[in-house]
Amino acid sequence: MPTREAVLDALSGVRDPELDEPITDLDFVSGLEIEDGAAFVRLRLPTYFCAPNFAYLMVADAKAAVLSVTGIEQAKVVLDDHYASDEINGGVNEHRGFDGAFPKKTEGDDLEELRTTFRRKSFVSRQEQLCRAMLSDGFTPLDLSGMSLQDVPPSQEFETYLERRAELGLDVGPDAPLVVDPDGHRVPKEAVVQHLRFARTVRVSIEGNASLCRGLLATRYGIPEKEEVKQ
Amino acid sequence: MYEKDGEKYFVVDEHIHFWDASPENTTNKYGEGFIKCFYDYHANLSPDEYTWSFEKYRKYSEEDIMHDLFEVGHVDVGILQSTYLTDFYDNGFNTIERNHPLVEKYPGKFLSNFGFDPRNEEKGLEMLERDFEKYGSKGVKLYTAEWKGESHGWKLDDPWSLKHLEKCEELGIKNIHVHKGPTIWPLNKDAFDVADVDRTATLFPDLNFIVEHVGLPRLEDFCWIGTQEPNVYGGLAVAMPFIHAKPRYFAQIIGELLYWIGEDRILFASDYALWQPGWLVEKFVDFQYPEDAEFSDYAEITPDIKRKILGLNAAALYDIEVPEEMQLATAGSATGQIAAEPASPA
Numbered sequence: 001m002p003t004r005e006a007v008l009d010a011l012s013g014v015r016d017p018e019l020d021e022p023i024t025d026l027d028f029v030s031g032l033e034i035e036d037g038a039a040f041v042r043l044r045l046p047t048y049f050c051a052p053n054f055a056y057l058m059v060a061d062a063k064a065a066v067l068s069v070t071g072i073e074q075a076k077v078v079l080d081d082h083y084a085s086d087e088i089n090g091g092v093n094e095h096r097g098f099d100g101a102f103p104k105k106t107e108g109d110d111l112e113e114l115r116t117t118f119r120r121k122s123f124v125s126r127q128e129q130l131c132r133a134m135l136s137d138g139f140t141p142l143d144l145s146g147m148s149l150q151d152v153p154p155s156q157e158f159e160t161y162l163e164r165r166a167e168l169g170l171d172v173g174p175d176a177p178l179v180v181d182p183d184g185h186r187v188p189k190e191a192v193v194q195h196l197r198f199a200r201t202v203r204v205s206i207e208g209n210a211s212l213c214r215g216l217l218a219t220r221y222g223i224p225e226k227e228e229v230k231q
Numbered sequence: 232m233y234e235k236d237g238e239k240y241f242v243v244d245e246h247i248h249f250w251d252a253s254p255e256n257t258t259n260k261y262g263e264g265f266i267k268c269f270y271d272y273h274a275n276l277s278p279d280e281y282t283w284s285f286e287k288y289r290k291y292s293e294e295d296i297m298h299d300l301f302e303v304g305h306v307d308v309g310i311l312q313s314t315y316l317t318d319f320y321d322n323g324f325n326t327i328e329r330n331h332p333l334v335e336k337y338p339g340k341f342l343s344n345f346g347f348d349p350r351n352e353e354k355g356l357e358m359l360e361r362d363f364e365k366y367g368s369k370g371v372k373l374y375t376a377e378w379k380g381e382s383h384g385w386k387l388d389d390p391w392s393l394k395h396l397e398k399c400e401e402l403g404i405k406n407i408h409v410h411k412g413p414t415i416w417p418l419n420k421d422a423f424d425v426a427d428v429d430r431t432a433t434l435f436p437d438l439n440f441i442v443e444h445v446g447l448p449r450l451e452d453f454c455w456i457g458t459q460e461p462n463v464y465g466g467l468a469v470a471m472p473f474i475h476a477k478p479r480y481f482a483q484i485i486g487e488l489l490y491w492i493g494e495d496r497i498l499f500a501s502d503y504a505l506w507q508p509g510w511l512v513e514k515f516v517d518f519q520y521p522e523d524a525e526f527s528d529y530a531e532i533t534p535d536i537k538r539k540i541l542g543l544n545a546a547a548l549y550d551i552e553v554p555e556e557m558q559l560a561t562a563g564s565a566t567g568q569i570a571a572e573p574a575s576p577a
Contacts, residue, residue: 018448047271048264051413051422083264098419105383107417114421121451136524198451201487205450208473208480212448215476219275 002071007032007039010065017118018054019210020125023062026210027217027226030080038074039066044081046216052084053114056101059092116168120182123164125206128199130157131179141196145189150174232557233305233541235516238534241557243545244300244309244508246408246443246468246500249333250325253290261378262319273505276472281507291504293333301340304501304508307542308551311343312372312408312443318379331366342549344370344408347399349391350379356398363402369549370441371404376412376422383414387427388434396435406548407435408466410443423449425456432460439548441498444469445488457492464548465492467540468500474514482520486529494536498545512541535559 011032012024023029023043031042041062045055059077066075078089084102091101099106131144133155139147149172152158166172170184177186179195187195218225233240252266270288283291300306311333316324323329327345334341345362347355362368376384385392387409399407411423425446432440445465446453457463465488473481488497499515501508516537520526538559546553 047268047413049268049413053419053422083261102418104381105416106419108419111419114419117421197490198455201451201454201491204480204483204487205448208450208477208483209448211477211480212473215275216271219271 001037002034002039002069004032004034006069007034007041007066007072010069011041011062014058014061014065015122016054016210016213017057017115017122018051018206019213020118020122020206021210023058025226026214027223028058029062030221034072037071039069039072039076041066041075041077043077043079044217044221045079046213046220048081048083050082052082052088052102053098053111055079055082055084056088056091056098057111057115059088063092119164119168121202121206123161123168123170123182124199125203126157126161126164127179128196128203130155130161131196132200133157141192142189144179145187145192147178148174149176149178152178232307233512233516235513238516238538238560239557240305240512240516240534240538241542241546241553242306242308242508242512243499243542243549243551244304244306244501244503245441245498245545246312246466247296247300247309247503247508248314248325248505249293249296249311249330250314250504251290251322251329252288252320252324256290256320256322258319258321262316265316265319265324269505272469276476277506278475278510281510283504288504296333296503297337299503299507299509304503305512306508308339308546308549309341309503310370310545310549311341312410313343313345314372314374314377314410315346315348316374316377318377327362327366327368334366342368342370344368344372344406346372346374347395348377348379349385349389349395350382352391355391355395359395359398360402363404369404370406370408371399372408372410374410374412375427376410376414378414382416383418384412384416384422386416387431393431393434396431396438400435400438405437406439406441408441408443411446411449421449423452425449425452428463429456429460432456432463436462438462439464441466441548443500445484445497447484450484450487454487454491457488457496463492464496464498464544466498466500468502469505471499471501471511471515472506474511474518479521479525481518482526482529485518485532486520486526489530489532489536494539495544497540498548499541515541535561 011029012022014023028043030044033040059079063075063077066072076093079085087101098111162172179187179192214225257263266289270285274282300309311330313327313330314324315326330343334343345366345368347359409428413422428440439462441464442453443466470484501511520529
């Protein structure tokens, strides 16, 4: 029988697309029951009015993650205490998709464009975190602009950066340049400083938003505010 | 007015409310959820001594607002931003009808802005004219995530919204306060995206667009459009209270804003009764960047920059007279940074 740890481990691969952190670190997983190859997961969010599109993505991703665990045959994931809980839970568990969950309230290609927008932001933010660490280790912006991925010393920031980069479908080969824009184009050396300057604003925005959401969740549920985990 | 270390600060609180979310006025579970959500923001980010009970928070009195703003809050002028939410509350949340009597009762203390809803189409234009005639506001507050029947929001560059903005321009309503919320049509797109403000600000160069919450949670998108559009401003509602609960985050926000859009387009706001202005003003006047590498390249925030943010910038938008002794100490000279130009958006 699959263990609780195995299911939680799979859930830790699900991120809040907006906050760029695992839903397990954010304390969004409020319940997990496993019985005879069936898993039942409860999720909660910082507010009643959290954007339903991100909420839907997390519920759907959580369900897929749980089903990926060997030995889990069935999974049900429900979101509690949200204004659109019924629509989201029905949409995910009855495979109606976001468009089907919110008929006539969407336009175009379901949630993929939204997901890509936030993957790009995550990528930019993680690149800034890596470059900031490297700059404080003594590299110069000029160094960074000339480096390939194979030149980068190993670090946790680098690992995370490569993951986000691969998610966007960008080249992660050893010869690929380190500093590229979200379309994969090398940032010219004269533009690196300003590129990283804007990336910093993206990172500040995401980190701050995550910090606020942690606080709101703690207040909402009367639980201690969970420590921020550096990935 | 607030005075500290020989410096005087004129205070305009550009975003305040006089709401009624009492159980009697709450229509449905959405109204209940809305005020609970507001309360969590209040309880999470306020110092303990300034945290109210949920009961008081739902509906506070005229005495409370007068006391918290003008007796202990250092506020010279407060701008009431009407938020209707009539699908959630029987008589609305804080409508112009509820707010405006304060303007008349306490001359010089308050301004009140009404709103418009482009989904009312032709009728909305008539209402806008009527409201202007009645209240004479120089600004409107627009909550684009407001529910209305089946609709869960609208965009600033929707055709009917543009017609309403044309009407604003014609009437002389020049300050457009834009408040983004989490639900909007279409529901599968990012509701906090401020691209519609960008397009609209280009179309109406003579109107001022004040983006409330400085675009949070999309600070980066707001900074980006702020560098492109000289008529886009940032209101600090919701960002201000981080100064207590998450001071490093506050320092980053204010540092980024000053770097990208500069000191002339940032406006102080408490979002009262979400938070009370007194402690926000006091902490902001005392504010300095933390002393570590993360903040080493932010320029110092001088008393003159604080004066602009706390009151002078908003006073300029609303033609509020400021006493001579509270004007800039270094009038006429550049005191801070010049707005920067980003290389590329993310």
